[in-house]
Amino acid sequence: MSDDAKHRLELWAEEMHQGHLGLRYKVRRTLYSEESAFQQIDIVETEGFGRMLFNDGIAMVSERDECVYHEMIAHVPMFVHPGVRRALVIGGGDGGTVRELLRHPSIESVRLVEIDPLVIEACREHLPVTSEALNDERVTVTVADGVEFVAGTDERYDLVIVDSTDPIGPATPLFGPEFYADVKRVLEPGGLVVSQAESPFYEAGRQRSMLEILSAAFGRTAIYNYTNLTYPGGLWSFTLAANGDLCPIGDFDAGRFDAANLECRYYNKAIHRGAFILPEFQRANLDGLLSPFKVEP
Amino acid sequence: MSDDAKHRLELWAEEMHQGHLGLRYKVRRTLYSEESAFQQIDIVETEGFGRMLFNDGIAMVSERDECVYHEMIAHVPMFVHPGVRRALVIGGGDGGTVRELLRHPSIESVRLVEIDPLVIEACREHLPVTSEALNDERVTVTVADGVEFVAGTDERYDLVIVDSTDPIGPATPLFGPEFYADVKRVLEPGGLVVSQAESPFYEAGRQRSMLEILSAAFGRTAIYNYTNLTYPGGLWSFTLAANGDLCPIGDFDAGRFDAANLECRYYNKAIHRGAFILPEFQRANLDGLLSPFKVEP
Numbered sequence: 001m002s003d004d005a006k007h008r009l010e011l012w013a014e015e016m017h018q019g020h021l022g023l024r025y026k027v028r029r030t031l032y033s034e035e036s037a038f039q040q041i042d043i044v045e046t047e048g049f050g051r052m053l054f055n056d057g058i059a060m061v062s063e064r065d066e067c068v069y070h071e072m073i074a075h076v077p078m079f080v081h082p083g084v085r086r087a088l089v090i091g092g093g094d095g096g097t098v099r100e101l102l103r104h105p106s107i108e109s110v111r112l113v114e115i116d117p118l119v120i121e122a123c124r125e126h127l128p129v130t131s132e133a134l135n136d137e138r139v140t141v142t143v144a145d146g147v148e149f150v151a152g153t154d155e156r157y158d159l160v161i162v163d164s165t166d167p168i169g170p171a172t173p174l175f176g177p178e179f180y181a182d183v184k185r186v187l188e189p190g191g192l193v194v195s196q197a198e199s200p201f202y203e204a205g206r207q208r209s210m211l212e213i214l215s216a217a218f219g220r221t222a223i224y225n226y227t228n229l230t231y232p233g234g235l236w237s238f239t240l241a242a243n244g245d246l247c248p249i250g251d252f253d254a255g256r257f258d259a260a261n262l263e264c265r266y267y268n269k270a271i272h273r274g275a276f277i278l279p280e281f282q283r284a285n286l287d288g289l290l291s292p293f294k295v296e297p
Numbered sequence: 298m299s300d301d302a303k304h305r306l307e308l309w310a311e312e313m314h315q316g317h318l319g320l321r322y323k324v325r326r327t328l329y330s331e332e333s334a335f336q337q338i339d340i341v342e343t344e345g346f347g348r349m350l351f352n353d354g355i356a357m358v359s360e361r362d363e364c365v366y367h368e369m370i371a372h373v374p375m376f377v378h379p380g381v382r383r384a385l386v387i388g389g390g391d392g393g394t395v396r397e398l399l400r401h402p403s404i405e406s407v408r409l410v411e412i413d414p415l416v417i418e419a420c421r422e423h424l425p426v427t428s429e430a431l432n433d434e435r436v437t438v439t440v441a442d443g444v445e446f447v448a449g450t451d452e453r454y455d456l457v458i459v460d461s462t463d464p465i466g467p468a469t470p471l472f473g474p475e476f477y478a479d480v481k482r483v484l485e486p487g488g489l490v491v492s493q494a495e496s497p498f499y500e501a502g503r504q505r506s507m508l509e510i511l512s513a514a515f516g517r518t519a520i521y522n523y524t525n526l527t528y529p530g531g532l533w534s535f536t537l538a539a540n541g542d543l544c545p546i547g548d549f550d551a552g553r554f555d556a557a558n559l560e561c562r563y564y565n566k567a568i569h570r571g572a573f574i575l576p577e578f579q580r581a582n583l584d585g586l587l588s589p590f591k592v593e594p
Contacts, residue, residue, distance in 0.1 A: 012319065020345035022309065022321035048317035065498070068576075201362070201526055227524050227532035227576075229498055234531010235524035268577040270594070277571030279365075279524075279563045297567070 013044050013052070015059050017232045018202065023059070025049060025230075031126045036118035038170045043126040049230060051127055053094060055119070055165055061094050063129055065228040070130070071267040072226040072275065073238055074100035077159055077192045079257050079272065080240075080248050084158040085109070088186065090146035090174065091196075092163030093119035099133035101161075103262060111157075113142045113149045115170050147173045150182040158188050162195035167206065175206070177213045184217050190244040197223060197237040200282040207237060207282070211289035214241040220291045222248050223282075224275035226266070235279075249273060250294025273297040310341050310349070312356050314529045315499065320356070322346060322527075328423045333415035335467040340423040346527060348424055350391060352416070352462055358391050360426055362525040367427070368564040369523040369572065370535055371397035374456055374489045376554050376569065377537075377545050381455040382406070385483065387443035387471065388493075389460030390416035396430035398458075400559060408454075410439045410446045412467050444470045447479040455485050459492035464503065472503070474510045481514050487541040494520060494534040497579040504534060504579070508586035511538040517588040519545050521572035522579075523563065532576075546570060547591025570594040 011027040026047035033042045042054045050063025061069075074097055078084055083106045089097050093114035101110050112134065114120055120141065123131040134141055142149065146162075160183050164171040173179055174195075183193050193214075198206050207223065215221045218241035227234045240248050254269050276297040278286070308324040323344035330339045339351045347360025358366075371394055375381055380403045386394050390411035398407055409431065411417055417438065420428040431438055439446065443459075457480050461468040470476055471492075480490050490511075495503050504520065512518045515538035524531045537545050551566050573594040575583070 014319075014321075018345060020323040020343065022311075022319070024311075024319035024321060026317040046317065048315060227522075227530070229530045231531075233524070233526045234528075265578045266576045268580065270574040270580075271576055274571045274574030274594075277567045277574075279568055280565040281562045283565065283567075297571075 013042070013046070013054065015054070015057055021232060023230070023232060025052060032122045034118055034122070036116050038116045041116070041118050041122050043122050052230070053123065053127060056169060058166060059230045060165065061096065061127065061130060062230045063127070065230055066096050066130060067265040068226055068228040070096035070100045071264050072224070073097050073161060073163060073194055073196070075262070075264065075267045076224060076238070076248065076272060076275065077161070077194045077240060078104050079253050080246055080251050081158055081190070081192050082253070086155070086157045087111070087159040087161065088113065088155070088157040089161045089163055090150070091115075091165065091171065092161065094123045094127055094130040095132065095134045096130035097161055097163045098139055099130060102133055102136055102138060104260070107138060109138050109140065111140045111142060111155070113144050113146045115143070115145050117143045147179050147182075150179065150186050153186060155186065156188050157186055158191050160187060160191070160193040162193065164196050166198065175210060177216070180213050180217050184243055187243040190242075190246060192243070192246060193218070193241050195239045197239045199231065199233050199236050200225065200279065200285070201233045201235060204282070204285045208285055208289065210239055211286055214239055215289050218242060219244055220247065222276060222290055223278070223286060224248070225278065226275060247294040248276060249297045310339070310343070310351065312351070312354055318529060320527070320529060322349060329419045331415055331419070333413050335413045338413070338415050338419050340419050349527070350420065350424060353466060355463060356527045357462065358393065358424065358427060359527045360424070362527055363393050363427060364562040365523055365525040367393035367397045368561050369521070370394050370458060370460060370491055370493070372559070372561065372564045373521060373535070373545065373569060373572065374458070374491045374537060375401050376550050377543055377548050378455055378487070378489050379550070383452070383454045384408070384456040384458065385410065385452070385454040386458045386460055387447070388412075388462065388468065389458070391420045391424055391427040392429065392431045393427035394458055394460045395436055396427060399430055399433055399435060401557070404435060406435050406437065408437045408439060408452070410441050410443045412440070412442050414440045444476050444479075447476065447483050450483060452483060453485050454483055455488050457484060457488070457490040459490065461493050463495065472507060474513070477510050477514050481540055484540040487543060489540070489543060490515070490538050492536045494536045496528065496530050496533050497522065497576065497582070498530045498532060501579070501582045505582060505586065507536055508583055511536055512586050515539060516541055517544065519573060519587055520575070520583060521545070522575065523572060544591040545573060546594045
């Protein structure tokens, strides 16, 4: 008989980044592994990060740090806009972004448009910490291509969140100008759009092209940063654009944050401002593409 | 004959973190590999990060992102203290911290105290981007145990920088209270001490114990963050303590920064303030151990 403790097979999930950086997570067991029409989807239980969702081998969500991403993508625009009633989330089939939006009492409806039904299925089965929000009665889940959805819908939103994967595979058109022309069309006057904007270290060109598209289409553009454990380099960004003149610092409603008494693990009033302060290399890269703030962060 | 392009051996250097996270770097060739009296020292040329120094298998410096660490450890205290003339660097045998200190015209002398002569030798041979600073006539390199050095020296400094490795192996006593009692003794009135303070995500207990030690010994304590590519989780911290009442925000000399015309890749005036804004989980962890600022960051 073998000594189980000594000879158990070690399983590791590895995300390969740009061919020269590997991020490996020790895996206890695989909970879900399917190839959908769009991508390979895996949920594994890890030793150090709880359950993790990988799309095409790239870490999307870990139970340990998903709060960072989801708090920052949702609360920053929610405390800038004076009262988001209707929100649209493109992508984000795990449900974490929807969960954070629903914590705001102004929210009447959230439509989630996810292209891949198997992402939703996998997360409903194995990531309840994020996916349970999808059962809320204010939420409508639509399985559709986000690009086609915004091109065709008659609905209008106060907030659009583009909670996309990297610009490879199914998410690629979500980084293009045609998509943002339609996002602008479905935004109410004064509405906001926040988008997953990759890494300032590794994707400087992509951040520039995103802000070129946004600054051509919208009255106000900004970018803000957050740091988590499971994205390469740690420092990642969201863009924020306004169909109107809302300033993410000057129009930040700190009093509403205090009154809301939200328990957050990463977001707070100071982080709201601090997230818009950029390292010099990122500021220089985006020079001329970011709107001046009404008040400095 | 083999097809060299297809069959070349792939070399990867892997840093294992807490037994469940591996960070792997594709390696072109090994430039230096020696076991010193204190640790294993390797310098490798990587595919994505230039040359990298590893001590005991843990990434210390990469050419690609060393600017972040070295700018943030040096310029933050240098623009808070009104005029650092004499600085002491404990550890930091690569020379990067010394390089950034020397960019300030107020600096008359820097003493570097590195315990391991082989770190200095390896970096002098293979990391000139940081180690060339050690040839400056204002610099004295002392090979000694930093703990013993501060216990015995009669010198006094305006700034002490503890540029240490993780609290395992030779650096462990650099995280203890006896060491900081001696650091306080060698600081001029009004002097500052900045220390490498690990990851707020992974080392919350260590950050708490460091600030307990510092807040017991010093008039003013603070912690600030930076993000780089090659430390696990990306977000890492430095502590800053004052032998007196200098506030890292209220006493920050923004005008001197403007006049200095320093070209930095990460540090700027806004980042100086933003670095002191902490994510909620880190703020809560250190509650009661950080001094109030004279001016909010």
